Amino acid sequence: MTAHTTVPAQHDGGATILEIGQQPGVWREVGTRSDEKAAVFLADVLDRPDLRVVLTGAGSSAFIGDIVAPALRRHLHRRVEAIATTSIVAAPLDHLERETPTLLVSFGRSGNSPESLATTALADSLVEQVWHLILTCDQTGALARAHTGRDDSLVVPMPERTNDVGFAMTSSLTSMLLSALVLLGPAGADDIDALAGAAEHVLGCQPDIRALARAKKQRIVYLGSGALEGLARESALKLLELTAGEVVTYFDSPLGFRHGPKSVLDADTQVVVYVSTDPYTRRYDLDIIAELRGQLGAEAVTVLSTEPVPAELGPAMVIPGLAGRTDAVVAAAYLVFAQYLALFTSLEYGKTPDNPFPSGELGRVVQGVTIYPMTEGER
Structure with missing residues (x-):
């Protein structure tokens, strides 16, 4: 597709x-x-x-x-x-x-x-x-x-x-x-x-991702451990950028999220959990899924995984062909989902994704930064 x-x-x-x-x-x-x-x-x-x-x-x-x-x-x-x-x-x-x-x-x-x-x-x-x-x-x-x-x-x-x-x-x-x-x-x-094949699978999931964007949640939280915490950070920025800041975004690790940041949750929040391929790390991801779905409901927590999660935790978007590969590799396929969610959410809010800041508040390349030379005494 x-x-x-x-x-x-x-x-x-x-x-x-x-x-x-x-x-x-x-x-x-x-x-x-x-x-x-x-x-x-x-x-x-x-x-x-x-x-x-x-x-x-x-x-x-x-x-x-x-x-x-x-x-x-x-x-x-x-x-x-x-x-x-x-x-x-x-x-x-x-x-x-x-x-x-x-x-x-x-x-x-x-x-x-x-x-x-x-x-x-x-x-x-x-x-x-x-x-x-x-x-x-x-x-x-x-x-x-x-x-x-x-x-x-x-x-x-x-x-x-x-x-x-x-x-x-x-x-x-x-x-x-x-x-x-x-x-x-x-x-x-x-x-x-394998990644290319997985990304093609995500391309075929566009209708589902578009349906998620239509909910127009005011807050989107991304959670991931290790390499996937960096992915969560990028996902949050992508959606913040393309909605021109109209949607509040946040990122954290599943363990870190409980230590105060969890207070961001309300009835208008969508949580996205990126599940690790590491068997040890995965346990913590599954725990936060169970906890948040118990608090917010299954539909408020979107789960991406390379293999099925336990049935009692509810549905997950399973991306095939990547089980057992390192999270840094898997992150690229997960990111395609995040990019589409940012794009479709931007459109739902009436923004222009190719240029969400038409008045020039932000540009494709950052401008206006003064670089100061270091003097000998500062080295």
Whole structure:
């Protein structure tokens, strides 16, 4: 099923729905690429036992790091940390370690965000040994241009069509996420092919997702553990962005949610729980499903899982072909659901998903940020 026929063109969501729907094909393209230069560069850098890997970006690009860091940490047996460029630029000495060899992995749809360039420049200035892996959807962007041709940098462009025209990051985000897992982590061609098939299944679920959006709940809460907490954060941002802030969104882990944030729940709240593939972690996810459905009712809690949940917990959207795969991989398929829910909710509220801020309050690339140079006394 294609994604083109669900939303009338007059709603100004054509670019966004195209970019969501193209993801299975994009992922297959990412999974079948072979880059000998990249393999040699990364093998040399990753051979250092004291290497620190920092995953960075702003907004949705930062959340890629939150999603993939746990899988990369297990796979590489190295320090792997997700730190937003916005945090690094504001307080570089809190996050950059001068004497620790560092691979800085930068995610950027356009690579034109001011914090992206500033972060790599700060790393060059403050870290004695630093290498850069640039994952971007725009080969002509400022970040790609700044690092192309450098011996200490590797620029890996995504397929050209992932440079999303729509306001929200959709295929751009998932292509960079999967590229990181392929280049640095555990994802192989079979994972990517399974993911593409799973995403095609979600494409076929558009009527169900549209029905969920028609409820027009005023509050949407996303819950996930580990890598899926990063996914919950991105899901919450996607819906907040595309409804121009009209729907209140929140994210947390199932365990963390009970410690105060659960007070956000009311009769006008929809909860989405992303169920982990890890058998141990999954127990906590199932507990929160039982608890919240007992409190709010089954229909108020949407469950996404790669395998059926116990019958007594009620229904779940089961995405086939992914059982047993790492949560960082599964997150890409779950994210297609979140993107569609954000898109359809935006339309239900009369917004224009391709540009939910037509007056210019927010743009596709952040503007108006002043980057301050560090003086010698501040280093």
